[in-house]
Amino acid sequence: MKKIFSVLWLAVLLGMFPGLAGATDSIDLDRQQRDKIVSALKNIPNMRGMLGESEEEQTVNLAKLVLAEPIQVYYYSEAGFEPLHLVYPLIYEGEVKYLLSAVKRDDLAGNSDTFYNFNENRFVPQVREAAWQKHSVALVYDCNCLYLFDGQNWQLLRETTDVHKRDLTGVVLDPTAKIDTSSLRLTNIQGFWLLEDAYLGRLPRVAPPADEDIAIYLDGEKLAAEGWLRKGRVLLPLRDICDLFELPLEYKDATQRITLRSGRHTYSLRLNESAVLQDGQQYCILDVPAQEREGRTYLPLRFVARLFDLDLQWDENSLRVDIARPEQSVTKVVRHVRMTNEIFSMQLDRPHLAQQMYAEIFAACFEETDAPAEENLGVFPDLDNPDCYYLLTGYDFLRQDGSVYADFELYVHVPGQPVPEEYTEYLICSDGKWYLTLDELPEILKEWDNIEGWQRLY
Secondary structure, eight states, X not given: OHHHHHHHHHHXXXXXXXXXXXXXXXXXXXXXXXXXXXXXXXXXXXXXXXXXXXXXXXXXXXXXXXXXXXXXXXEEETTEEEEEEEEEEEEETTEEEEEEEEEEEEOTTSOEEXXXXXXXXXXXXXXXXXXXXXXXXXEEEOSSEEEEEOSSOEEEEEEOOXXXXXXXXXXXXXXXXXXXXXXXXXXEOOEEEETHHHHHTSOOOSSOOOOEEEEEEETTEEEEEEEEEEXXXXXXXXXXXXXXXXXXXXXXXXXXXXXXXXXXXXEXXXXXXXXXXXXXXXXXXXXXXXXXXXXXXXXXXXXXXHHHTOEEEEETTTTEEEEEOOOOSOOEEXXXXXXXXXXXXXXXXXXXXXXXXXXXXXXXXXXXXXXXXXXXXXSSXXXXXXXXXXXXXXXXXXXXXXXXXXXXXXXXXXXXXXXXXXXXXXXXXETTEEXXXXXXXXXXXXXXXXXXXXXXXX
16 A cells, blocks of 8 residues: 555656756745745754764855755656656755755645755765766656666666565666657756855845844734844844734743743743754754843744744835735634533634644645545444544634635544554544544644633534
């Protein structure tokens, strides 16, 4: 079943990237895409360990990396070369240092998003060599191998040798045969964007200006709170932003530690320090430490935008920050509780949290699967049926007008019985499709129960 899903998953990732063989044109990224790439860099605490760097090796200033033109990755099938995803080379001091993959995914509602991650680091030397020789390249998978193609030659980068993992049914690419490669788009690796621009969140100044107050607008209306332009960096008042979204914020004067809760996560940091913790573990490093001014705590604009999922626009000429609430496809959530003695529903009418909950439960559905046999499905545990799954609860995610945006039914395997092979303890059914779930789903659900604001519906 997993092999079948892998083929289906490849189909989901496929997109339309037309073009004939040759170097790509320059790529323009919007602000959101740039911020996501920078976020991917900052949010991997053990990145250097993943990439094989030792403490003795040169420390890389991530802001000094240069993003290069993306390399198209293809999958070779009976239909020919099908575009799969993109890989961005990251150049440091004139050489390819890392590779960053950009995978496009569609959610259950049909919305698309791109996820960035370091998972191609094993092929850096070959891509670096191709860049040094000024070769235009593409990456091509077949059912068991990955190749680098430079317009004339094929270079094997990786092959699945484990007999238990090899796909014996897929199409095999034969580099020695005559292959029509006219549909391949080749990339001439050239840097086009310095990541430092996104780290700063603005164009570099010749000299930093004096400290100034900044006007803050929410959906076009000016707020009483003001931001702070300090040494050329834009800072926003944390408590005022938390109040906008009804998020609790605590400050302990003795330790100068700030703690806030967003969704099911708790974030903490200290004044004049750059490290931010998420649930006690390092989350990211701020470009500018948390600052205090007249009794208020200020954080850099880009971190605030990322933490609260906001679209923040900085107008340097008018000293103005515009906050646009994100379009909330989900504004509330209804949970259907099933107990042995009663069944009732509870509603959470907090758009910011409802949207986060939808994103988390969707992300927990990591693989589509076949529905359990009808005799193995029930409403309450069937201890006599070891393969039984029973309906534990359901979630309806609603739009502003009250219509259902998406619904999820959560099934749990009967306690004390072994989980059937190829299945997980929890299954989710949504829109008639069944999904395996991540191991941390029970912990996520437990966190949801502790969110304040649930109201029982009668």
